[in-house]
Amino acid sequence: AQSVTQLGSHVSVSEGALVLLRCNYSSSVPPYLFWYVQYPNQGLQLLLKYTSAATLVKGINGFEAEFKKSETSFHLTKPSAHMSDAAEYFCAVIRGGTASKLTFGTGTRLQVTL
Amino acid sequence: EAGVTQSPTHLIKTRGQQVTLRCSPISGHTSVYWYQQALGLGLQFLLWYDEGEERNRGNFPPRFSGRQFPNYSSELNVNALELEDSALYLCASSNPSGANVLTFGAGSRLTVL
Numbered sequence: 001a002q003s004v005t006q007l008g009s010h011v012s013v014s015e016g017a018l019v020l021l022r023c024n025y026s027s028s029v030p031p032y033l034f035w036y037v038q039y040p041n042q043g044l045q046l047l048l049k050y051t052s053a054a055t056l057v058k059g060i061n062g063f064e065a066e067f068k069k070s071e072t073s074f075h076l077t078k079p080s081a082h083m084s085d086a087a088e089y090f091c092a093v094i095r096g097g098t099a100s101k102l103t104f105g106t107g108t109r110l111q112v113t114l
Numbered sequence: 115e116a117g118v119t120q121s122p123t124h125l126i127k128t129r130g131q132q133v134t135l136r137c138s139p140i141s142g143h144t145s146v147y148w149y150q151q152a153l154g155l156g157l158q159f160l161l162w163y164d165e166g167e168e169r170n171r172g173n174f175p176p177r178f179s180g181r182q183f184p185n186y187s188s189e190l191n192v193n194a195l196e197l198e199d200s201a202l203y204l205c206a207s208s209n210p211s212g213a214n215v216l217t218f219g220a221g222s223r224l225t226v227l
Contacts (some may be wrong), residue, residue, distance in 0.1 A: 032214055
């Protein structure tokens with residue numbers, strides 16, 4: 001079974017600093033990987049997705065993620081944090097090829113300080 | 115284009131009651147998914163409906179049920195509410211060619227007292 005592990009339930013960065021949110025997956029086959037963001041009192045919004053094309057995936061709001069098969073990782077980065085990036089971020093993987101098998105990580109809450 | 119809409123946004127029920135949550139998918143989307151986001155438990159898959167049929171079900175008891183209507187909207191019903199059913203219930207939709215991308219609604223927050 002495929003799953004994802006998000007390291008760090010809370011991450012705090014200063015405004016303007018690098019954002020790095022970690023996600024590792026377990027998969028016996030090439031996975032579909034996603035990052036979603038959830039702002040307070042809202043649903044989830046897709047940031048980016050990896051579907052076996054380019055290993056470096058660019059998403060919305062300046063975020064990007066790199067698929068590294070050798071490390072089974074799909075970490076999310078942003079060069080310069082903004083206050084508006086404060087939210088909860090979820091890594092997710094498709095199990096079995098259909099969206100009904102989408103499995104989420106436990107989430108990482110990003111805090112951005114002045 | 116309207117997004118995924120859910121109603122009600124907030125509701126409070128007492129133990130043993132029943133609740134119905136509603137979801138309207140994005141126009142053209144035929145699949146609807148329900149997730150439960152309970153405090154400390156993350157996002158748990160509940161149900162998947164496609165073309166009016168239940169296609170898959172998560173590890174939840176039978177008192178969680180739902181249906182999808184001909185216009186692809188969906189209802190989630192929870193009977194005999196328990197305190198631990200308190201959660202944000204998220205609905206998402208996708209289209210057949212959507213590359214497994216789900217678009218989520220803002221959710222219905224259920225509090226069971």
